[in-house]
Amino acid sequence: MHLLQAGVDLTVIALWLGHESPVTTHGYVEADLAMKEQALAAIIPPESKHKRYRPADALIQFLEGL
Structure with a gap:
């Protein structure tokens, strides 16, 4: 997830992990x-x-009161 969030393409991540397919x-x-x-x-x-x-x-107060 960190690689994906950093902008690394999913296909590159798949290759690094040794997956056959993205x-x-x-x-x-x-x-x-x-x-x-x-x-x-x-x-x-x-x-x-x-x-x-x-x-x-009012909605927050109601929900907090549940």
């Missing part, structure tokens, strides 16, 4: 939150405002 390597890969946010940021049109969801204080 498909084998892909089975071990899971994107973390930062990688997901980067992917979403790359596809959002520039004119849109990218905001992270922030629940209302």
Whole structure:
């Protein structure tokens, strides 16, 4: 995951690990939150405002009270 996050191509990682195919390597890969946010940021049109969801204080209080 660290190699993938550093921008190393999945096919190169597969070769280093001795996998026959990148498909084998892909089975071990899971994107973390930062990688997901980067992917979403790359596809959002520039004119849109990218905001992270922030629940209302009342909702947080309700959830904390559960």
